Each structure stands twice: as C-alpha cells, then as structure tokens.
Amino acid sequence: MAEPSLDDLETPPTAVAELAAAALAERTGVARHDIALTLGSGWGRAAERLGRTVAVVSAEDVPGFSVSGVPGHSGTLTSIELEHGLHALVIGARTHFYEGRGVRRVVHSVRTAAVAGARVMVLTNGAGGIRPHWTPGTPVLIDDHINLTAASPLEGATFVDLTDLYSRRLRAIARRVDPSLDEGVYVQFRGPHYETPAEVAMARTMGGSIVGMSTALEAIAARESGVEVLGMSLITNLAAGIQSTPLSHAEVLAAGKEAEPRLADLLARIVAAIADDLAAA
Ligand code: HPA
Numbered sequence: 001m002a003e004p005s006l007d008d009l010e011t012p013p014t015a016v017a018e019l020a021a022a023a024l025a026e027r028t029g030v031a032r033h034d035i036a037l038t039l040g041s042g043w044g045r046a047a048e049r050l051g052r053t054v055a056v057v058s059a060e061d062v063p064g065f066s067v068s069g070v071p072g073h074s075g076t077l078t079s080i081e082l083e084h085g086l087h088a089l090v091i092g093a094r095t096h097f098y099e100g101r102g103v104r105r106v107v108h109s110v111r112t113a114a115v116a117g118a119r120v121m122v123l124t125n126g127a128g129g130i131r132p133h134w135t136p137g138t139p140v141l142i143d144d145h146i147n148l149t150a151a152s153p154l155e156g157a158t159f160v161d162l163t164d165l166y167s168r169r170l171r172a173i174a175r176r177v178d179p180s181l182d183e184g185v186y187v188q189f190r191g192p193h194y195e196t197p198a199e200v201a202m203a204r205t206m207g208g209s210i211v212g213m214s215t216a217l218e219a220i221a222a223r224e225s226g227v228e229v230l231g232m233s234l235i236t237n238l239a240a241g242i243q244s245t246p247l248s249h250a251e252v253l254a255a256g257k258e259a260e261p262r263l264a265d266l267l268a269r270i271v272a273a274i275a276d277d278l279a280a281a
Contacts, residue, residue: 006064006104013104013155017111019063024089024116027062028055028079033089034120034278035082035271036113036227040094040214041126042234042256042263047078047090049268054079059093064108067093083272084279089113096214097149098191107153107221114225120170120274121222122230124267126256127186127212128194128239128247130204134182135235136255139263141174142166142231143183145216146208149190153221160224170230173277177269184209186233188216197241211239230274232267234259 002008004015025031039046047053057077059065067075078090091113095105113121123142134140143166154160175181187203189195191213195203203211210233222229236255237247 003063006102006108013108013111014115016064017108017115020065020108020112021115023062024057024077024079024112027057030054030079030087032087032117033079033113034086034117035122035274036089036091036116036118036120037122037271038091038094038109038124038218040124040234041236041252042259043124043267044092045260045264046267047080047092049264050080050082050088050090050271052081054081054087062112064105064112065093066095082275084275086275086278088271089116089118094214096191097151097217098213103151103153103217106217110218110221110227111225114222114227118227119278120230121227122232122267122271123215123218124232124234125212125214126236126252127210127233128200128237129235130200130209130211130239130242131184132238132242134238136237137259138235139181139266140210140233140235141171141181141183142186142210142215142233143171145186145188145219146203146206147188147216147220149188149217151217153217154224158224160220162220162223165219165223165229166231167228170228170274173273174230174232174270177273178266186210186212186215186231188212188214194247195240200239200241210235230270234263
C-alpha cells in the first residue's frame with residue numbers, strides 16, 4: 001500500500017500526522033512533546049532560550065513537512081527539554097496559505113504536534129499593527145481572530161466551537177510574565193501581497209487590530225485537535241495606510257531581527273510559566 005499522503009484526499013490528514021509524529025519520536029528520541037511552538041518572523045531566536053536542545057530535525061525528514069520557501073523561516077523541527085521533564089517541539093517550518101499548497105499542509109504541523117502529545121500550542125507571527133501606538137517591535141497577545149481567507153482546515157461537517165480559541169488562561173499566564181502585554185484581534189488575509197489601506201480600514205471597522213497571513217487557520221486546527229492555543233504577534237510594521245510609507249518584506253525582517261533577543265527572552269519566560277502550570281496540573 002502507498003504511504004499516506006496529504007495530497008490524497010481519500011486519506012484523512014491525521015494519518016499523515018501520525019506518521020510525522022512517529023518519525024519525530026524516532027529521530028529525536030523523545031516519545032512525547034508537551035508544548036509545541038511555531039516561530040514566525042522575529043521569534044526564531046526563542047528556541048535556544050527555552051531549555052536544552054535535544055535534537056534538530058530537518059523538515060524534509062518528517063512526512064508531510066517541507067523546507068519553507070519564505071526567508072526568515074528555518075526549515076527545522078527542534079526538540080527541547082524544559083523544566084519538570086517536559087519537552088517542547090519548536091516548529092521552524094511553517095507553510096503559509098498563500099503558498100497555494102493547500103490548507104492541509106498549512107495545518108500539518110499543528111496536527112503533528114497534537115499527535116505528538118502537545119497540550120499547548122504557541123503560535124507566533126510577525127504582523128502589521130492597526131493601533132498607531134504599537135510601534136514596530138511591540139509584542140501583542142492575540143485574543144481572537146477574523147479569518148478572511150475564506151478557507152477552513154476542517155473537512156466535512158466538522159462543527160467546531162471557536163469561543164475562547166485563544167485561551168484566556170494562557171493569556172493570563174503571559175500577562176503575569178509581562179503585565180505590559182496588550183491584546184488584539186488578529187485578521188488573517190490570504191496574502192502574499194500586503195493589504196491595501198482600504199482593506200486595513202475595513203479590518204479595523206470589523207474590530208481587528210492586527211493584520212497577518214498565518215495563525216488563524218492553524219489555531220482552528222489546534223482547537224479541532226483539542227490543543228490549547230496561545231497566539232502572539234510581533235508588530236513588525238504599522239499596517240498599510242496606518243503608516244504612510246510603503247511596506248516591504250525587508251522592513252518586516254529588519255524589525256524582527258531587531259526585536260529577536262527581547263522576544264526570545266519574553267517567550268522563554270512565558271513557556272517556563274506554562275510548563276510550571278502543566279507540571280502542577
Ligand atoms: N500585513 C500582513 N502581514 C504582515 C504584515 C502586514 O502589514 N507585516 C508582517 N506580516
């Protein structure tokens with residue numbers, strides 16, 4: 001029989017997630033990963049601060065994963081030992097919806113993390129800010145989302161509740177670590193073009209305050225899998241029309257680079273607090 005593939009729509013995507021989780025367990029020697037993190041633009045340095053690196057696996061060696069074509073994404077999965085004997089899986093291989101490879105690939109890392117044992121998924125990204133006081137380099141907690149991709153990672157009549165999708169409990173833990181953290185509604189556009197000023201004005205009118213091209217679809221898949229979500233955006237730029245100058249990917253990467261050491265420290269402290277909480281539960 002052929003190996004399950006994400007391209008075969010007759011095969012449930014969880015079958016490929018099971019293969020991926022088994023490959024990860026074998027290559028890392030870690031049977032179970034308790035917390036998974038997807039590190040977006042600006043968040044990449046966090047991995048080295050979380051704990052002891054046990055293994056780094058190339059995305060190509062894990063079924064369903066591939067090396068990202070987007071500069072700023074590492075193309076590896078890293079297993080890290082935390083306090084209390086817990087383990088974190090750091091996913092540096094995000095597939096974006098705008099790559100056009102199908103929504104199954106977009107959320108494969110989330111489904112794999114769930115099968116690998118993750119109870120908490122930390123989704124991070126670099127994004128545009130709609131609130132003018134969020135200067136580039138500001139980290140913001142996501143407290144809800146508006147999905148403007150017109151897609152869903154769920155297949156068939158899967159009616160999943162999305163109330164409190166971005167866990168109130170985990171946001172409270174994050175704010176205990178850094179009380180200055182603001183919160184906002186993340187609006188996912190398809191991309192890869194940045195938004196027009198009119199689209200940003202629409203997002204603001206709808207109640208959005210952060211614009212980006214990832215995370216919402218991943219969060220939905222996490223909820224389906226029963227994994228609690230913490231979402232965080234690094235504001236790399238003010239959104240189109242909020243800032244008067246044109247947007248560029250170089251600007252986004254530069255803001256991410258500048259913020260990386262601070263974000264790494266913040267995320268390491270938040271993950272340690274979540275691990276303390278999981279260990280006590
Ligand atoms: N819009 C969408 N995605 C982004 C932005 C933005 O302004 N900045 C970084 N990612």
